[in-house]
Amino acid sequence: MTETARPVPGSIDETLEMLTGADYVADRSLATVLFLSLRMKRPLFLEGEAGVGKTEIAKVLASGLGRRLIRLQCYEGLDVSSAVYEWNYAAQMIEIRMEEATGDVDRRDMERNVFSEKYLIRRPVLEALTGKAGAAPIFLIDELDRTDEAFEAYLLEILSDFQVTVPELGTIKAEEPPIVIITSNRTREIHDALKRRCLYHWVDYPDAARELEIVRRKVPDANRRLSTEVVNFIQKLREIELFKAPGVAETIDWASALTELDKVALDPETVSDTIGVLLKYQDDIARIQQGEGRRILQEVKAELSAAE
Template identity: 50%
Template structure:
């Protein structure tokens, strides 16, 4: 079980280790320099994914730092972050490539205008239409062509079985075939991070190709540390109260329990309204920073006294 923060210092990276991939400890230190606080389990799993050149499959509740892990890794590795956001109905063309049809049409008209009354060579025209300059690289193709890169495949649980099968082939071969051009193979495979909120089970065939990591919400002390990392100067009492209240909210029967992002938003909102500590009035006034459903907010407002006393 792992947990981590999903946030970075405003001032950027400092004291970055020379080689973040040297050891789990070096990677944890590099991630910490970005404001992402990784425990031993997360640092070890990520280190192994990097050294074994295997995708890292991160599963857990929303707001536990899965997406932000990929963002932090790209920062410490000096790599380009390329994100593929999965959704219902996503298909291979949306993830892989497309052709720029308007530019191809303009090119064809230019050829016709240049030829005048002459006859165009059909084969040459067709070849010129499928020149790489007209190719629109979507996230997966872009990741295969970019080194170094971190490919974030976000919320894979929202895609369907057919898309999973497509991903399985790409992640195994680190190559794709474009009929009009041929094979495109990564010279340096991207570091791949897949995330899932477990709205459905992802097939075992895909999981077997990956190293698996379950991310939990951080414990109380780590969340307080996250608040101090993200909001330097926050009063100790306020940080402890906010972290404790969010922990209580996660144990309540809410439609959407708050994640770490909401913890930080709530603490920042309280600071902006001038609250030095969390009380019923300040909590009620700023609930919109931590709860995103009216039903949750209405329910919590009725229980603020007991919530803050816990």
């Protein structure tokens, strides 16, 4: 670690301050469950649509607490060798050949040598168990819903005891359990047995006021009028039926892109030209370009004018 680990916040207000200090605009309910997770040393399970800021919470924690962030990015087919550990077989074979070349080979000594820590490749799960007391890492298990149920069951065992058994070495147990953040985009349901091990929070899309505050923190150079129009446009966009509604990450990207184009307000042509920053599916883009975007923009302009 490059910095000294800091103690966990002592109150909900301190948790909010830590999040705000890292420009993460959270509501009190999120700060509360995060505080409880840290104090109770329970994994925090975060569900919500993609792009609403679930992964960012782990990054903020790592920064705010001065801890290492260890990330296990989940995907279909994830197995033990990719997630937990594997042996450096190439280096082991070289060692065996070198020992055989000496002529005097003790098979038991050779086995103990090649199956030692020297040749063990630690993957994220095992790496997360190596933190020292008072400096346990932040262990982010990202998009758990992308894995299969077999790996989820294996992970359940890890979260129960925070230890891993390597047959050739024995059991490796965490000196202090890591701070675990699990995220899911809910492409499938996670089993109740795993959820019971965790505290739970649904991360929803922010309301207009909170999303505007996020944009102003993340894109401080954006014109204030533009930021307001962007947020109001996206809030209305989420109300219509789309294949994939834009998340907060897309809001930030769009505000940044428009700022790069020196825009100070939205207009129909700009919306049409830059909609690919905001939406990622052609059917959604076509719907906006064929008139829906113009209608939403007119409503936004009219509401802002009426409020002035």
